[in-house]
Amino acid sequence: MKPYAILLGSWLCVAAAQTAAAPAIVAPHFDQVRIREAIRTLSSDHLEGRAPASVGEQRTIDYLVAQFKQQGLQPANHGSYLQAVPMVEITPGAGAVLTISGGAAPLKFSVGSDAVVTTPHPQATTSLKDSALVFAGYGIVASEYQWNDYAGLDARGKTVVVLVNDPGYATEDPALFHGKAMTYYGRWTYKFEEAARQGAAGVLIVHDTGPAGYPWEVVHNGWTGPADELPPGSVYRPQIQGWLSFDAATKLLAAAGQDLAALSAAATRRDFKAVDLHLAASVTLHNQVHDVVSHNVVALLKGTHYPEQVVVYTAHWDHFGEKPGPDGKPQIFHGAVDNATGVAGLLALARKFAADKPAPARSLLFIATTSEEQGLLGSAYYAAHPLFPLADTVANLNMDEMDTFGATRDLTVRGQFMSTLDEMLGREAESLGLKLLPDADPSKGYYFRADHFEFAKQGVPALSVYWGTDYVGHAPGWGQIQQLDYNDRRYHKPLDVYDASWNLDGMLQQLQALYLTGRSLADGDAWPEWYADSPFRATRETQRAQTR
DSSP states (O other): OOOHHHHHHHHHHHHHHHHHHSOOOOOOOOOHHHHHHHHHHHTSGGGTTOOTTSHHHHHHHHHHHHHHHHHTOEESBTTBSEEEEEEEEEEEOTTOEEEEESSSSOEEEEBTTTEEEEOOSOOSEEEEEEEEEEEOTTOOEEGGGTEETTTTOOOTTOEEEEESSOHHHHHOOTTSTTTTSOOGGGSHHHHHHHHHHTTOSEEEEEOOHHHHSSOHHHHHHHHSSOEEEOSOGGGTSOSEEEEEOHHHHHHHHHHTTOOHHHHHHHTTSTTOOOEEEEEEEEEEEEEEEEEEEEEEEEEEEOOSSEEEEEEEEEEEOOOOEEEEOTTSSEEEEOOIIIIIIHHHHHHHHHHHHHHOSSOOSEEEEEEEESOSTTTSHHHHHHHHSOSSOGGGEEEEEEEOSOOOBOOBSEEEESSSOOBHHHHHHHHHHHHTTOEEEOOSOGGGOGGGSSTHHHHHHTTOOEEEEEOOSSBTTSOTTHHHHHHHHHHHHTTTSTTOOOOTTOBTHHHHHHHHHHHHHHHHHHHSOOOOOBOTTOTTHHHHHHHHHTTO
16 A cells, blocks of 8 residues: 555645646535434434335435435436335344254353344245354455465365454554455455355354454344345355354353464464364254345436546445334434434535536436445445446445544545545545545454445445544544544444534535545546555456446
8 A cells, every 4th residue: 555655745746737737626615504404304213213125214215315306416217316226134033042062061052142143045944953163263265365264174064163354453464464454354244255155054253342343232233133135145145144252152162172362363374274163053043034125316417528427426324223122122223423424415415516517527426325234235236236337437435424523634534545536535635624544443344344345346446434533622532532432332323313412513524525526536537546456456447448
């Protein structure tokens, strides 16, 4: 990756050249009253937590369509503001137990508390019966890092137990993977996919708050109740998949005569070999399965000169809906920060661009995606069924959890700097007096946890903005304290509710930087490029070569 000093120099040079060529675009004003009203509406009880394929969805998409119509944007999908996203909803029955046999005495883990276990397969009954358990390190096969945790292991029919994140996190060795910065190999989605490629019948990830980036409660809230899948799930997932709590994993390995800490240390070495635990896993899930259809909401501002080329803004509208609380009574997961703020920002940007005179030269596409919380499903579906060819998609700018703590002197992006799109955002941020920084904690893999990642996987340069760190009027470190408090108390919890005392000055700064970046892209002829070490570069080069 390029160091920040080099990027800053390149931004200054490009900014000077562009200033000489054309008048600078003035940073826009955004109506904070309307933004607050949108956040309040989207996180209200009336929308019931915005679960896909629910009454809450219908109310949410009706609201969004009405807003886009009012702003004068066109329906982007052949006369419709909606893109149907067909999914399979799988609801496991209560009372399942994960049984581990082969030790001195059977272990029984309650599914939903000690472990979370689900299936991506649309079957009424799914089970493992005496599936041999193997500890497979981090569950990674990565030739570019000379790494293969499955070397010498025939995983067919077995259940693999793997660690979350990747070896770079544990060792903090910058020469191992990306050091503390999580790679895609560290994400749970990859580990499920790789286990399936290896023929495993099941995969269980050991949860640990540090390397996972979130506490067990987040896993529990996100992995219990109905789960949506894009069909066909059988292509890329094992029969049974899930997580073990840290305590459950410790007990399981102890039953095998193994120590979790010792195995974890061994798994950080390239010469690690999978360990047969001489235990077997059994579990039966009784599922309710039915087809559902959710929707991305898509609105278009057609370009005046190059309407076939498109700059895409995204924000996910969905959240977790209603779930039973500890007392059994339903709780609404309002999702005010995550992601009513992002959708309110999407509407604000659409309103501003629609009012611009002259209109942009390239088209602008605004997508409020569905089922992000279920695994980026809405954006994955769009990337597989784009309304504009991906080769003609200039870039994707994503909003997920906007700043509610006040004005800052800086702005961050998810992950590390990966493309010249980051440079463009950095230049525009600098014009606003903001310093652009990479993710302060890349070990949590935020780059892989938001909708822009599905565009990136398909080659489109993409980024997601995040909060600043240096807050005006506050001592150093204050912003980090606020972010930790949000993660601990409100992230993916019922307490993520709208607060009239929020200071949205930081969100307004984010929107200004996003607007200026999108406007520059829409009025210019630049095609952002991935850096040479990006895993997405080859896909983009092939994609763009086909249009020339």
